[in-house]
Amino acid sequence: MVQHDTLDRIYSALADSTRRDILTRLGEGPASIGELAEPHGMTLTGMTKHVRVLEDAGLVRTEKVGRSRQCRLGEERLDDAMAWISFYQRLWERRLDGLEAFFTLQRGTEE
Structure with missing residues (x-):
């Protein structure tokens, strides 16, 4: 699982x-x-302050090119956030499937 301080910075x-x-x-x-x-x-x-926050979270990379600073997307940090979201998505889907099965069973016993 992804470390919480990493997720805190990303979110x-x-x-x-x-x-x-x-x-x-x-x-x-x-x-x-x-x-x-x-x-x-x-x-x-x-804007530099905003970019720095994104860079500290690993979402953006910057590089000095001549007199300007070029920005591009980071390579993997959104993968960390998506892994966290996917874990909880699967957890809630299982719980909702269980709830659906429970209500289906309850309906069947009432008939």
């Missing part, structure tokens, strides 16, 4: 709509901090 990073927008944009390909800041009307400093 904390994803809690902000600007950071989710950044991930969506980076899904289309790499972008500079300036390119990410422009649609939000944000300063480079403000």
